[in-house]
Amino acid sequence: MDKKLYDAYIKILEEELVPAMGCTEPIAIAYGAALARETLGEIPQKVIISASGNIIKNVKSVVVPNTGGLRGIPAAAAAGVVAGKAEKKLEVLADITPEEIEEISSYLEKADFEVKTVESGCVFDIIVELQSKEHRAAVRIQGHHTNVVHVEKDGKILVDKVYAEGQEGERTDRSLLCIEEIIRFADQVEIAQVEKVIQRQIDYNTAIAREGLSGKWGAGIGKILLMSYGNSVHNRAKAMAAAGSDARMNGCDMPVVINSGSGNQGMTASLPV
Structure with a gap:
């Protein structure tokens, strides 16, 4: 050969x-949320998750690991925001503590969550936008679970890659x-x-x-x-x-x-x- x-x-x-912990689509949302929170530098008051229909279908009813049985898109994003470690990628929720599980549930009740469909033609497309009183951060993942193509804070673009469906990127x-x-x-x-x-x-x-x-x-x-x-x-x-x-x-x-x-x-x- x-x-x-x-x-x-x-x-x-x-x-x-x-390795990945839990169903990979909610974990990808949690990863995007954790990375967005690190970019924002604080816990946001509003979380907007825009995703392709395929992602929404795969996440809406699945239990998010290490959350005490919480299900769905807002739960995945909340876990990433509150306790996710973005550097661990698909094991972003692996180190959540019992205290953080309570914080995730509390945050779900206090923060404003919005879920929207994104029509980009990309089967795997996730955008997590976080808003605090004074700042905004956004992360976009396309193509596969850890392929971050866009990161921005307060309008300043930190990462920007062009992705086409089927493109391997750095793989x-x-x-x-x-x-x-x-x-x-x-x-x-x-x-x-x-x-x-x-x-x-x-x-x-x-x-x-x-x-x-x-x-x-x-x-x-x-x-x-x-x-x-x-x-x-x-x-x-x-x-x-x-x-x-x-x-x-x-x-x-x-x-x-x-x-x-x-x-x-x-x-x-x-x-x-």
Whole structure:
């Protein structure tokens, strides 16, 4: 396999198989809100979240992790504003304390939240605007969950990147991927070069799947599959993936290693194997 292509495939794996806590769309909103709050430099009185229809659909009913069971877009933004750590990106809510959970609930009641649809033609589009009495800050994320394309404060532009749908930005070119080369890479890869990232995927995704089977999360589909259809290999594979998804989508604070930006895809692609 061509070395340049081989190295690109290693890089793609490292870029794709990253940890995230909770459903990735509300986490992206929380990340944008945390970054906007850092830019603003204070807790705002008003929060405006503008998002594409696909984002709104994926966030509106999902439990935001580490919030005491809060759901939806305002909750995700409030968590990011009050307690998010933007430098942790998709683990932006990982370090929330019990005291901060109470602060998030209180802030949701006190602050003014507005949710709007943005019609940009971009499937993944989030704008978080924060307003205090004297200042304003805004952050825009497009294309994928951590791709910040615009940051501004009080009209001063701090970050401004042009994004086109399908553009990879600073990531490795995904058009290099094809079935033939993926198979060749899998046959030839030095395991030591991917062991760390693959082992993390195994450890994290197995742990949350086991939590989904042992705890009370969501509809308990994993448990139902095992009780209804037995302990065969193919049924255990389905049950593990379903259990991990139940836990993740219902507020479990354990991280998942994602695939193509999705935790559910990350578990579906790894746990059955």
